[in-house]
Amino acid sequence: MAITCVRCNSDRIAHVDAKCDLCLISILDKERDGYVPDDMGIGGGSVVTLVYCMECGQMMGKFPLPVSEMEKDKVKAEEPLDKGLIENLLKGI
Ligand SMILES: [Zn+2]
Numbered sequence: 001m002a003i004t005c006v007r008c009n010s011d012r013i014a015h016v017d018a019k020c021d022l023c024l025i026s027i028l029d030k031e032r033d034g035y036v037p038d039d040m041g042i043g044g045g046s047v048v049t050l051v052y053c054m055e056c057g058q059m060m061g062k063f064p065l066p067v068s069e070m071e072k073d074k075v076k077a078e079e080p081l082d083k084g085l086i087e088n089l090l091k092g093i
Contacts, residue, residue: 010055018048039068
């Protein structure tokens with residue numbers, strides 16, 4: 001049974017299953033190459049899996065996704081070095 005687009009109801013749905021030797025991926029200011037991340041909705045390991053609508057561009061899948069490991073790295077980088085100091089400053093000490 002063919003699926004239809006959740007946005008435009010078109011049946012022009014493309015399924016991509018690819019084996020990937022080198023996956024370059026970027027999000028926010030992070031960039032990484034190597035294996036396909038398994039927490040970004042595009043497969044994982046050495047496999048890329050995409051399903052999208054060729055009519056409107058809508059990507060199919062379960063979204064929103066939880067924060068990925070790459071994004072968590074970004075959050076860590078932006079955390080203040082000394083949270084206690086910042087909290088004391090905010091208290092007026
Ligand atoms: Zn569509």
